[in-house]
Amino acid sequence: MGETVQLRERVIMHLDMDAFFASVEQRCNPRLRGRAIAVIGSAGRTVVTTASYEARRYGVKAGMNRYEAAMLCPRLIFVIGNNRKYIDTSIRILNILKDFSPTIEPYSIDEEFLEITGSELLFGPPQDTARVIKERIEREIGLTCSIGIAPNKLLAKLATHMEKPDGLVVLGRDDIPSILEKLPVGEVWGIGRRLTAHLKEMGVERCGQLGRYPVSRLRRRFGIVGERLSLMGRGIDESPVVPVGKEATAKSVGHSTTLPRDVSDRGVIRRHLLHLSEMVGRRARRYRIMGKRITLTVRYPDFYTFTRQKSLPLPTNDTDAILRASLSLLDKVRLRESVRLLGVSLAGLVTEYPQLPLFEEELRRERLLETMDAVNDRFGDFTLSWGTLLDRDGKAGVISPAWRPEGVKKVEVR
């Protein structure tokens, strides 16, 4: 089987929901429909996650802080995002897509790749399949999406972005050279701001130029990335659609938070590190993984950000061990000013191996952790918490109760 020659060109579909979070909110609340809205986080220092198309007309974009957004669009309505809703909606969309292909890669909460090579026999030409999918999502979920179809993932994603919102673009082999010829390199998936600037210095601004540029020179300048750049310039991408269940296992698990205000008090910093360590440890325990490399991230008010890491002799998912490592990393840093953001992450992950604890103390500790996790799972974070996190009123201090631990990207480790 492994020697089968690929007889047929692949057909890859990419689907991207239009202004996903904002559209979900407008669907849930009719008073938001047709209005300029921006979905933001719950914390005081937050940014626009998604702007509705009405808001985009004023120049409001993802990543903006809310004051900037409000300046551009004085009537902008801010809506605090609700991840649960987005995750549920995303799952419903995936369930629709399952009717059209067994090979679906959920690339993010609002984007999927579908391998539809050979599906004409069942559904007719790819553009017909795409129309049916769009209709079903609109009818059953009440949202619009844009779809791109092309011979590979790179070009399919490009096609999706050529027509938005509610778009449908099919790129055939013959269309590709002329499109790439004029396409600014920065619009390609994988070429960001920095690479665009570097390429411009070299006189390369369009994909056509990039594709013709000598690979050896790209290689000298960018290393391995240079080779990929050359392929991108020519629209070549052999990467497969990776279906659910076949993904690579997670490489790291981490949490970070921008503090409500800049902090220089080390006691306050320690309490935040405890909270972050608990979030990381709990998630690792839930997925039955352990890690032996712990990374502390610190950001100063001027946005200068740096990391310190250390490797432990043995992998762990114990909150206290993660905390101790974070604190020892903090001790090695001479903070030159107050701290804006803190992060803790666990890498070098292995699957938790079943092993009898050697000592009574360990056994006791494990039971304690399991009990706390069970209660927290049922009643939300920090129903039970560590002593030092509690303030004098006995309530979980420091962190806002609106804290949402649920990331949009789930970690699955086998």
Added chain:
DNA sequence: TCTGGGGTCCTAGGACCC
């Protein structure tokens, strides 16, 4: 009270080992 949070992959120097 300007600028979130979760990831992946790559590079590069030094330590250490054989």
Added chain:
DNA sequence: TCTGGGGTCCTAGGACCC
């Protein structure tokens, strides 16, 4: 009397993505 080379681990940082 100028002195190898490969492999792996560790650490810090940068670029990119949604």
